[in-house]
Amino acid sequence: MNRYEEKELQQEMEQVEEYLSDYLRDPGYGGAVGNILHDMEMSKGKRLRPRLLLMASRFGKEQDPAGRERLCRLGALVELVHMASLIHDDIVDDAPLRRGFPTTQSKYGKDRAVYAGDLILSRIVQSLFRDGFFRVGALFGEAVESMCLGELGQMECRGREDVTVEQYMRNIYGKTAALCRLACQAGAVESGCSDSVQAQLEQLGINFGYMFQIRDDLLDFVSDTEEEGKLTQMDFREGILTLPVLYAMQDSQAKGRIIGLLRDAKEGVFGADQARNLKMIVTASGGLARAAADMEMYAERALQAIETLPDHGVSAVFRELLQAKCKVSAAV
């Protein structure tokens, strides 16, 4: 096979966009549901998960045009899982904005957002069966179960001062890694990869997911602007301790000060001063640097998972993607 050109990936990603538009088309419902579907069709994400799926699928045998088209469709379905999960997450977070645009719940109310998310999930299920994705359908269900557990696990940890790194890792597995895993697995299975290659791509997905979530948690400290539509230190404000904070808390002096700030957050008196303070503590105690080192470790593990595989030109693209995502660590 030729070097997997970025251009080829780009063309396939355009196909993914077309399928997404199809799935989000309003067949004439109108009203709020029509508007919600239209907003979703207009929202442009990074489409990271279909990208992972398409890249992983290059290691498989089924590379004829019809097979590639099926993979693009599957990529759209993985992105839809992500979109449905964002709608339900935004209800729980009471988030006013997502990627700089009003969330479904803020625009149409929590009640409609519950059913809008369910409606998207129901369309995914219909397509998985109608288009005969019988080999990967259960994996979709499994990923959604993990995602729910990750969010529920995070809720259990909210406001608590004794959260462990292990609990954090379990929660981010569900919140982020499970769906990256699904993307790589689905691409591997549907493209006819052997069991051992599937297992390697699964590891790639999981480690990519860990890397990606830790990156997000770092960005929450590093960026001063409302990057990606988020206020900084949002998690902490909501009582959620992320990896940089958890590492910082392993220093007993830092721990005491962070607990004080956490109590401020609970009492709703966490303003710009507290944010500056927390950033300073987390930086000085080495929490940011250790989290950044972990992020790079997971990026490395992701690449190691596939280093014994024939290249297909994809490994280089993966490497570039991972390096681009890790750029944040330069700022730490």
Next chain:
Amino acid sequence: MNRYEEKELQQEMEQVEEYLSDYLRDPGYGGAVGNILHDMEMSKGKRLRPRLLLMASRFGKEQDPAGRERLCRLGALVELVHMASLIHDDIVDDAPLRRGFPTTQSKYGKDRAVYAGDLILSRIVQSLFRDGFFRVGALFGEAVESMCLGELGQMECRGREDVTVEQYMRNIYGKTAALCRLACQAGAVESGCSDSVQAQLEQLGINFGYMFQIRDDLLDFVSDTEEEGKLTQMDFREGILTLPVLYAMQDSQAKGRIIGLLRDAKEGVFGADQARNLKMIVTASGGLARAAADMEMYAERALQAIETLPDHGVSAVFRELLQAKCKVSAAV
């Protein structure tokens, strides 16, 4: 085939309960999610939908023990769709009680209830694929889409004075008839019924669903106690006009008085006096009687849908079930 004994149905329903317990088992999650699953396992519903599925499936060819077991499993999955939808409905309705027990959202919070519903849906999807229900999986997705549309449609109508009987029928199709249709369809398809028998059983399910929802809406007026864990005239208090009210409003004098009461409800001043008043208006204008006549018409249509089919002893059981459900009309 022998007369389909009530005893045989009862034995199969016990099998359904066992599958339900399996699906709701906590594999060791613990915490809130463990408690939610446990509460769901303990909650006992009428299990009407698996009952419909098992009865419809008697018209099929596949009646060996393994086939019947698969149908029991499928019955449990249909009931799980119902249970997941109740969890999400209770979030929207802000309902404190369901069948006399605290709802998931009131006990564990709306946020956890969102993910608890999603988690159940994800388990349904996993089983549909793992257990090879490829012929009926898409129908599950379709039913859930209809259910979302019904609830969203009802929200659009909330508080409005110009709702039509057609809109009401569209909404209750989604709220109730779609899942009864799925139960009958899934039973028919999975048991190997011919296309034409499938279509007849589908009609049975739809009409059963209409009958059942209108019955519920009648009960909301007829019962003075908190029957089935619900306050009376709850829908009206929330600005939702059901069939008895819509029929009453076709009398212009009654309409004016009902609009006045609807405004009271909006302003939160709908108490016992208003409830008595509304019941009197809806009764005197013939709204209750007309809705009851419709309920009986749909029950009749449900039976007509299968009257040309070989009996298998099921028709009599269906007739008994429908007559039992229609008993409410005696009180009107």
